[in-house]
Amino acid sequence: MISDRPSVIxxxxxxxxxxxxxKKPLFDGRKRRLPAMGWNSWNAFGSGNTEELTKAMVNKIxxxxxxxxxxxxxxxxxxxxxxxxxDGRLQSDPVKFPSGFKAMADxxxxxxxxxxxxxxxxxxxxxxxxxxxxxxxxxxxxxxxxWDIDFIKVDNCYYMWDNATFAAPENAKYSxxxxxxxxxxxGGFYSAVKDAIITGTRAEVKDDYxxxxxxxxxxxxxxxPTGLRSSELIFDVLAPxxxxxxxxxxxATGAEEGVGQWLQIAVNDEMIFDDLMAETESKDDFRxxxxxxxTLESGVNTIRLMNHRRQENTLHSYAEIKRELINAGGDRxxxxxxxxxxxxxxxxxxxxVGNSWRILxxxxxxxxxxxxxGTAAWESDxxxxxxxxxxxxxxxxxYAGLDFGWNDPDMLVIGMDGIDMTMNISHMxxxxxxxxxxxxxLDLRRVSKGDExxxxxxxxxxxxxxxxxxxxxxxxxxxxxxxxxxxxxxIRDNDRIDVLAKPLAGGDIALGFFNLSTSEKTLDKxxxxxxxxxxxxxxxxxxxxxxxxxxxxxxxxxTKETKSVDEKVFSVPALPGCGCKVLRITPVA
Amino acid sequence: MTTDAFIRELCSIFGEEYEGVYDRAVKxxxxxxxxxxxxxxxxxxxxxxxxxxxxxxxxxGLSDISGISGAEKLRDxxxxxxxxxxxxxxYLRGIMDAKDLSKDGGFLWFDLDGEDDPETNRxxxxxxxxxxxRSLD
Numbered sequence: 001m002i003s004d005r006p007s008v009i010x011x012x013x014x015x016x017x018x019x020x021x022x023k024k025p026l027f028d029g030r031k032r033r034l035p036a037m038g039w040n041s042w043n044a045f046g047s048g049n050t051e052e053l054t055k056a057m058v059n060k061i062x063x064x065x066x067x068x069x070x071x072x073x074x075x076x077x078x079x080x081x082x083x084x085x086x087d088g089r090l091q092s093d094p095v096k097f098p099s100g101f102k103a104m105a106d107x108x109x110x111x112x113x114x115x116x117x118x119x120x121x122x123x124x125x126x127x128x129x130x131x132x133x134x135x136x137x138x139x140x141x142x143x144x145x146x147w148d149i150d151f152i153k154v155d156n157c158y159y160m161w162d163n164a165t166f167a168a169p170e171n172a173k174y175s176x177x178x179x180x181x182x183x184x185x186x187g188g189f190y191s192a193v194k195d196a197i198i199t200g201t202r203a204e205v206k207d208d209y210x211x212x213x214x215x216x217x218x219x220x221x222x223x224x225p226t227g228l229r230s231s232e233l234i235f236d237v238l239a240p241x242x243x244x245x246x247x248x249x250x251x252a253t254g255a256e257e258g259v260g261q262w263l264q265i266a267v268n269d270e271m272i273f274d275d276l277m278a279e280t281e282s283k284d285d286f287r288x289x290x291x292x293x294x295t296l297e298s299g300v301n302t303i304r305l306m307n308h309r310r311q312e313n314t315l316h317s318y319a320e321i322k323r324e325l326i327n328a329g330g331d332r333x334x335x336x337x338x339x340x341x342x343x344x345x346x347x348x349x350x351x352x353v354g355n356s357w358r359i360l361x362x363x364x365x366x367x368x369x370x371x372x373x374g375t376a377a378w379e380s381d382x383x384x385x386x387x388x389x390x391x392x393x394x395x396x397x398x399y400a401g402l403d404f405g406w407n408d409p410d411m412l413v414i415g416m417d418g419i420d421m422t423m424n425i426s427h428m429x430x431x432x433x434x435x436x437x438x439x440x441x442l443d444l445r446r447v448s449k450g451d452e453x454x455x456x457x458x459x460x461x462x463x464x465x466x467x468x469x470x471x472x473x474x475x476x477x478x479x480x481x482x483x484x485x486x487x488x489x490x491i492r493d494n495d496r497i498d499v500l501a502k503p504l505a506g507g508d509i510a511l512g513f514f515n516l517s518t519s520e521k522t523l524d525k526x527x528x529x530x531x532x533x534x535x536x537x538x539x540x541x542x543x544x545x546x547x548x549x550x551x552x553x554x555x556x557x558x559t560k561e562t563k564s565v566d567e568k569v570f571s572v573p574a575l576p577g578c579g580c581k582v583l584r585i586t587p588v589a
Numbered sequence: 590m591t592t593d594a595f596i597r598e599l600c601s602i603f604g605e606e607y608e609g610v611y612d613r614a615v616k617x618x619x620x621x622x623x624x625x626x627x628x629x630x631x632x633x634x635x636x637x638x639x640x641x642x643x644x645x646x647x648x649x650g651l652s653d654i655s656g657i658s659g660a661e662k663l664r665d666x667x668x669x670x671x672x673x674x675x676x677x678x679x680y681l682r683g684i685m686d687a688k689d690l691s692k693d694g695g696f697l698w699f700d701l702d703g704e705d706d707p708e709t710n711r712x713x714x715x716x717x718x719x720x721x722x723r724s725l726d
Contacts, residue, residue: 047671048618078671083623093622095615127671128636129623157670220667365673366653369618372646375655382667418655 002123002135006161006174006262006313009274014316016230016308017269019348023404026319026352027326032402033355034467035437036151036335038073038116039066040411043374043441046367047079047127050096051104053370053443058111060444067113069458070467071440073151073335074108075116076101083129090131090143101147109148116151116335117144121317122158122167132158133321141324149334154321156340161313163257164217164343176260177213177233177307178251178277179206181286185247185303186239186296196233196305203231209286212258215310218342219361221381221388224490225396229345232306239296246291249305254283266304267294274309311344315352322353337408337437341383342392347399347407356406356437359392363410366418368443376413378423378518378578379494386413386427387494387516393434394476394498395488400435402471408437415442415453425558426514426580428456432466433474433500433512433582461557461584465502465510470541474502474512477535478527487535497523497575501532504584507542510557512582515575526569549587557582564588590707593628595637595714596620599644602714603721619643635701637710638685639675641717646678649721654681663687663699672701684716 012018013026039057041049058074061067080101082091092100101117108115119125119140123132133140133154144152163172180192190196192210203213215230216223223229239245253261265273273292280287294303318338325334338354340346341361350357361383368374377385389409396407412431414424431438440457447454476486481496483489494516502510509532515521529547537543554570555562558581565585572581590598596614600607611628614620620640632640645651657677660666666673676699679685688703690696705713 047621079621083621083626095612095622126669127621127623361667362670365667365670365677366655366657367674369646372653375653377656380658381661 005276006309007316009312009316013352014312014319015271016311019311023351027322031333032471033335034402034471035356035406035435036073036337037070037438037467038075038114038151038440039071039444040075040077040116040153040439040441041080042077042367043364043411043413043416044368044443046369046374048369049076049079051099054104055107057444058108058113060447061113062111064444064447064449064454066458069460069463071438073114073116073439075118075151075153075439076104077118077153078125078127078129078155080118081125081129081131083131085131085136088136088139090140105148114150115148116153117147117149118153118155120155120157121314121321121340122156122160124158126155126157134160134317137320137324138327141321142328144325145329145332151335151337152321152325153337153339154318156314156343159314159317162310162343164219169257170255172257172259173253173255173261173276174313175214175262175307175310176258177263177305178253178261178280179209179211179259179283179286180213180233180305181209181250181252183235183237183247183249183303183305185237185294186245188237190235190237192233196235198231198233200228200231202229203233209252213305214258214260214307215344218345219383221360221383221392221492225342225345225347225359225392226488226490230306230308230311232304235303235305236300237296237303239298239301242296242298244293244295247294247303248291249289250286251277251289252280252283252286253277256283259283260307262307262309264306264308265292266306268297268301311349314340314344314346315349318353347396351404354405356408358408358410359396360389360409363389364413364416368416370443373442374416375418376416377418386419386423386430390430390434391492392490393436394500395490397473397475397487400473406435406437407473409434411439411441413441414457415446421452422576423578424453424456426578428459429462429512429557429580429582430514432462433502433510435466435471435473438463438466459557461555461560462582465504465582469505470503472503472539474500474510475536477501477531478525480523497521499523499527501536503536503540505541507540507545508584508586509536509540509546510582510584511570512580513572513575514580515577518577520574520576522574523572526571529568545589546587549589551588553586553588555584555586557584590632590705590710591629592624592632592636594707595632595640595710596624596628598711599640599714602718603644603648605648617647619647631704632710633701634685634699634703634705635669635672635676637705637713638679639672641684641713642675642678645717645721649725651721651724653678657681662697664696665699665701669701676701679713679717682720684720685713
């Protein structure tokens, strides 16, 4: 049923404080799995996908033998449901999928492939279809299990408890704390501006109060994913004796980006309040709260005022779906693809329920349809380009891994209009170095064995990087752009070359050189073994053997040429605009 | 104006047969099942944009404008990911207008969930028909 407010959170594993301290999955039995590979209908056909088209894609995957390279999931994205429920249950669109989802699943399974579906944690799907999973988690998951799904992608449109992208602006009352002017407790008065510490980078001082106490919207490309993105207001308060005291908060509520109504209060890390405050006349009309009973120790106590509900509510909603899938189907090992677009910093918590998490809004909004390839771009000011996605994902390697899950810079746009083959090649190489899920997004009827797109998407040397058993995302170890730390600096200026290094099983590494700019560039710097070991040595299987090697066997993963390098440095010739070179380096004893 | 009235008007302006239009158009891909199921609801601007764009693409055979960055001046362009291209295509072609929420002309807004009066919707459909005719000449 649809609630009038966010759920009570009674499990500390869903709390912000657990995002760092307890990274274990919420549910038992999670598999250590590599990034998923397959085909998803969205970039190819948008809302216009049909049963007929999906079957054609399955047949084409068989004909091209793409399953031999690892492409195994066939995922129906948005646009496949009847736009309203029937007797409270989901149904397939009667025109597009007349045979129903179970028949579709059977067809996919009958061809030796796996079947994936799509839903949304809100009340509607992004297409507007009124069949979002919120309030229907149990029945929908029962149906998904009945339909034998192997994969589910869950989107984030029309979510009730967040004001940011694709949600109602007034929902800010749930995702931000009120403006805070002061607190009073144990005979002391504490100004928010003068006496409190503001953590993170979101909150700010305005006049005599603190505002924007909450979490960034990470949907757009503006903000770095690294560092502490949420803000709290922390007071150290003095109690003369241990005992119970009244805490009074002076605050003002709002319902717009930066100022809300939901407040969390923790005293010495125990949550004592997590709810809506009484509404004030306006966001500038401060009032004193009713007294909160708090237990303090003698001496200094920590009182935290915050609102981490933007992250916690979203995690809670995804966890409900995961729980109901398990309840309905036991341990079916269904791949759970979180698609909340990086909005609530899912790299902090996605590992608790999911196998991957999208890091930004879509890579393209100009998706194709039957007969139209759709359009993608190499660069853009928003998220809608290969480099926009790459620029964020490339500094997120520490969040990914077999024990966690995968950063997802969205589905491949290989084959769409607007990008040439050089861009396609770099795009595929980037996604493989970044351990991204590899979901093809083109009409496969355009592909033939031996053509350049086929050769690219079946480049086994590249796929081997993505699917390497170590499961370690590449780290950027050098960039020609001047910055503090290539591994962590969020760089959006594409006039540069990046060098990425990736540890591989067996002691090899992959070294990727990417020219992000659209003109030819030469990398003057040679990448030496010491730099590689300094940056990724601690993650390598046998760093000593790599260091002490007498020579290195270096394979170009596109030309397939292998050469022996006796020096302890690696370099590449000039790179064309948007071009790349990816080497697999094996130490020779 | 309801979605059904909008589709009737489209049929009239483009010379499309109204009888059986929902079946034909859903199969062709310029209407969605929701247009039939919710045909008595007032049409929103984002749905008007979708129907006009998809009609031009699927029936009139007009390829999309490839770069849509010119529409980024619309502050709500990315507020609905499935609407973005529809909105951009009708806006960049001068078929549907944006709204300006500031006095000095600096805050353009498509108003995705807004509704237009019947006259305005008719004007947009006529502009679309003219655009298609011009493009096909």
